[in-house]
Amino acid sequence: MRIALNLKGIGYHSRFVHLLRRGGEQRQPAYLKLNPQGLVPALVDGGTVITQSLAIIAYLDERYPQPPLLPTDVKARAYVRSLAQLVACDIHPLNNLRVRQYLATCGRHSEAEWQAWYRHWIQEGFKALEAQLAAHPAADRYCYGNYPTVADICLVPQVYNAHRFNCQLDDYPLLSSIYRHCSVLKAFQEAAPECQLDAS
Amino acid sequence: MRIALNLKGIGYHSRFVHLLRRGGEQRQPAYLKLNPQGLVPALVDGGTVITQSLAIIAYLDERYPQPPLLPTDVKARAYVRSLAQLVACDIHPLNNLRVRQYLATCGRHSEAEWQAWYRHWIQEGFKALEAQLAAHPAADRYCYGNYPTVADICLVPQVYNAHRFNCQLDDYPLLSSIYRHCSVLKAFQEAAPECQLDAS
Numbered sequence: 438m439r440i441a442l443n444l445k446g447i448g449y450h451s452r453f454v455h456l457l458r459r460g461g462e463q464r465q466p467a468y469l470k471l472n473p474q475g476l477v478p479a480l481v482d483g484g485t486v487i488t489q490s491l492a493i494i495a496y497l498d499e500r501y502p503q504p505p506l507l508p509t510d511v512k513a514r515a516y517v518r519s520l521a522q523l524v525a526c527d528i529h530p531l532n533n534l535r536v537r538q539y540l541a542t543c544g545r546h547s548e549a550e551w552q553a554w555y556r557h558w559i560q561e562g563f564k565a566l567e568a569q570l571a572a573h574p575a576a577d578r579y580c581y582g583n584y585p586t587v588a589d590i591c592l593v594p595q596v597y598n599a600h601r602f603n604c605q606l607d608d609y610p611l612l613s614s615i616y617r618h619c620s621v622l623k624a625f626q627e628a629a630p631e632c633q634l635d636a637s
Numbered sequence: 638m639r640i641a642l643n644l645k646g647i648g649y650h651s652r653f654v655h656l657l658r659r660g661g662e663q664r665q666p667a668y669l670k671l672n673p674q675g676l677v678p679a680l681v682d683g684g685t686v687i688t689q690s691l692a693i694i695a696y697l698d699e700r701y702p703q704p705p706l707l708p709t710d711v712k713a714r715a716y717v718r719s720l721a722q723l724v725a726c727d728i729h730p731l732n733n734l735r736v737r738q739y740l741a742t743c744g745r746h747s748e749a750e751w752q753a754w755y756r757h758w759i760q761e762g763f764k765a766l767e768a769q770l771a772a773h774p775a776a777d778r779y780c781y782g783n784y785p786t787v788a789d790i791c792l793v794p795q796v797y798n799a800h801r802f803n804c805q806l807d808d809y810p811l812l813s814s815i816y817r818h819c820s821v822l823k824a825f826q827e828a829a830p831e832c833q834l835d836a837s
Contacts, residue, residue: 496718523689
């Protein structure tokens with residue numbers, strides 16, 4: 438979401454919701470009023486609250502069309518959306534904090550088992566993404582075409598996290614190349630966790 | 638995907654991919670050529686293969702606009718998309734077959750533990766959905782407005798599965814009402830698993 442706002446040059450104020458502080462600030466009444474699901478992120482635009490990362494990004498793209506985050510051709514849009522969904526549906530939901538907490542408490546998984554789980558879904562997803570990208574021409578700077586799309590916005594934070602979790606990424610040269618190219622862009626750099634005001 | 642095709646009155650041929658036959662037909666070379674990820678569904682339209690349910694539905698909606706699967710107002714579109722994403726990202730990915738297989742083999746989870754896991758994520762998701770729907774007016778026939786949208790297309794199969802897994806749904810009167818209303822529509826009925834040619 439921050440990457441999309443930066444790419445479009447939309448000014449915004451961040452309110453940080455600490456997932457591990459005070460038993461999870463996302464579960465406190467103040468945040469639940471915004472998003473009853475208690476998950477981040479939520480975008481507040483005037484009186485409207487929008488939840489779910491991909492719905493927020495689609496909203497920003499419709500409301501502030503320049504620069505676009507999807508190609509114009511219908512089939513290309515479908516392809517780019519499918520890459521974004523692959524990350525958003527098949528990787529991210531399995532590897533986030535609430536799943537980790539469930540597996541640790543109810544599933545009695547050790548830290549090593551969590552790491553194995555994390556790497557398994559990263560690998561499954563990245564293998565599929567790499568194959569998709571390899572089957573389409575000229576995907577070395579961005580997932581598609583010559584500007585960042587919603588696919589890159591979804592991909593880059595996952596590669597960032599995979600590095601943090603010491604995942605081996607040698608088998609994914611296209612993903613790694615896209616990550617490197619996006620990482621030099623200001624919109625991506627300024628959205629990185631370590632650049633946020635509350636970074637500790 | 639079948640519901641979207643039916644709602645739009647688009648003729649199609651189904652090729653059934655048996656997830657449990659021959660070690661998973663979705664992992665056989667014939668299917669991997671279509672979708673390297675080895676996950677269903679995939680839509681083949683002429684020479685184009687599109688993967689990921691929500692990307693397929695968005696494609697169908699752009700290529701065959703009538704009847705629409707999203708409202709026209711930008712904020713309403715965002716809301717409907719957020720409901721669809723809540724199901725597609727926060728419920729479905731956690732409860733599908735590949736996760737069940739991983740937990741059973743690598744996680745040594747019993748069948749009872751799988752059922753508890755399944756119900757946990759259904760409840761988390763449905764509680765959030767019910768709260769979202771309750772905060773918006775007149776969501777008793779469909780998730781939004783007076784015709785089925787992508788939100789209903791995502792929701793109905795999840796409620797169907799929750800029934801199969803004996804989840805208690807008394808706390809979700811709006812979800813249950815929407816499910817009942819959609820279930821009488823031919824487009825939803827004909828997409829139900831038991832109506833498919835390969836149903837056993």
